[in-house]
Amino acid sequence: MESRTARRATIRDVAERAQVSISTVSHAFSGSRPISEATRERIFRAATELGYDPNPSARSLRTGRSGIIGLILRPRFALTGTPDRAETFNRLVGSVATEMLRRKVGLIHVPDLHDPSVASVPMDGCIVAHPYGADEVLTELLRRDVPVITIEEDPERPEFTWAVRLDYTAVVSRLLDHLREQGARDIALLTGTEENAWNRRTRETYLDWSRQHDRTARTDLLSEGLDVDDAEAMIRSVLDSPERPDAVVVATSDFAALAAKVAAQRGIRVPEDLMIAALTDSEHSRAATPPITAMDLNHEGLAEQAVELMLARLAGAETPAEPLVLSPNLRLRGSTRRR
């Protein structure tokens, strides 16, 4: 049974009960000016008896700050996608939430910036994860003067330096070098279709590397949004082609695992006939037979640094000269180890 009549106690009720003015109550709670021991005591007792706690909206309206930081995850397949996408989403969201909780600041998932039917949300700043090129949500936030930090850079906004990003060039080059050392002659890239930094930078690195090593680059599109059957059909067409590559780098780890499965069905031995690597790591790559070499995107590190950068920004730090750079972790596994 709930008390349906009870109105929530306000600062006014507390003041009345403690026989002081509301400003005294306010100051007692914020500690922003000296209060006599007797008065403070009366105030806190009254507050406890009434079950008072300050209304956060009133406070924010007055102070212009909410103490809350927003989070927007851009990849559109994060929500609708396969288990691999869910795992990535969970890990990213979980990392940011963990970090926020550690630092005791409120974190809010922003439901939909563009839908006018959705109430907007009181946030002091907003973290945008994996923006697209010239990302429209980012544009909107910037227009509204919301302090933004991005996790991964907007590939078409190099001048925006409030960002934490991954250095793909070094790690993807290392991966390709590794494949070459293991004897790969013909490396194909099955790249994703999302136009974010992850796809753009890894693809660019692959193309550069191929040029530098005088190899024919071969990229095919394998959309993150494909269902398993369509993805399998696409992979099949690559593995069945007359010029089958002897190594494939697949963007998402679950499709890399799918490639391993298709290879097994066809009697193509991994890694002897075909090496497989993924540009994201998940249970799928770890649990595949053989386990698949993968690039771990270090979501935990990105989350931690992004939150720290946001707090610094809100505390008035200067605009950085460059985004903060972290490194993905390359996990070499059986799928690319011939010797």
Place this chain on the structure above:
Amino acid sequence: MESRTARRATIRDVAERAQVSISTVSHAFSGSRPISEATRERIFRAATELGYDPNPSARSLRTGRSGIIGLILRPRFALTGTPDRAETFNRLVGSVATEMLRRKVGLIHVPDLHDPSVASVPMDGCIVAHPYGADEVLTELLRRDVPVITIEEDPERPEFTWAVRLDYTAVVSRLLDHLREQGARDIALLTGTEENAWNRRTRETYLDWSRQHDRTARTDLLSEGLDVDDAEAMIRSVLDSPERPDAVVVATSDFAALAAKVAAQRGIRVPEDLMIAALTDSEHSRAATPPITAMDLNHEGLAEQAVELMLARLAGAETPAEPLVLSPNLRLRGSTRRR
């Protein structure tokens, strides 16, 4: 370069620019009364030009609603713990976040209800996941008249029916029956120490089942907060004891995997000499050798139903007669399959 002087546009600015009253602007945005086409047109143009968007705190203050739902995860090891705990945390947080995003309501992680230095947070209701017995955070929320939904029940608050819970009795009994059918004579339970429904109900079921089957119950405490070394020492003491059980049910899946490792070191064959099962599922149980039978807690289902129940509650639904019951999923694997 940012404009540091620019004050955010308010409804007043828009009204002035569009040559209408502020109430007309308000109604134009909320659609709560008819506006002539010409006027609405002027208003939206002005709003766009000024980069106006309504201040959510002002709106909440006025309406008494924020459109935001809070989430509090109680298990204290969720944040500080091992990878298994992180995976569970991520999955739960991710599931709730996914569900909220689908329904386009804001989700806020409540940082710290008790710390007075932390600003409280504007929420219309709050989901509390895995409360302890007589949970103090739940008590506080109830005292404040915040509409609460719990994921899993507070074991000492059976009268609180705004809850979604798992039916452990049926599934744990099924697990024990399965172990018996596979030939287990002496089943030990390594239970967790968190006093939540998961530990309480599974332990009770184990004790009841043992009584019904005329078996000596044997439970040991294996705290979720232990680090790997301490957990390993504890597991060792069980496996090295003269009356070594021939089946162990371990609460957390990573410690179950640890048990498999310790058994392997000692030459104890799994499942022939020792069967192992876990009361939560994760990559650890799936990837162990052999893969470990585990109970999957169906976080996705819990999250979905909890969010739905919260929205119903906020929309004025009646107090349910009983909590909503879901079933965990039993995943039988090699660690308990002798034939």
Place this chain on the structure above:
DNA sequence: GTGAAAGCGCTAACAT
């Protein structure tokens, strides 16, 4: 050490 009062930006009741 304490109080009075203005006002943050918005919604909605009551006007016309």
Place this chain on the structure above:
DNA sequence: ATGTTAGCGCTTTCAC
């Protein structure tokens, strides 16, 4: 179809 206005609960300036 549009305007006027009270007031949501708080912080903070100014006064004493």
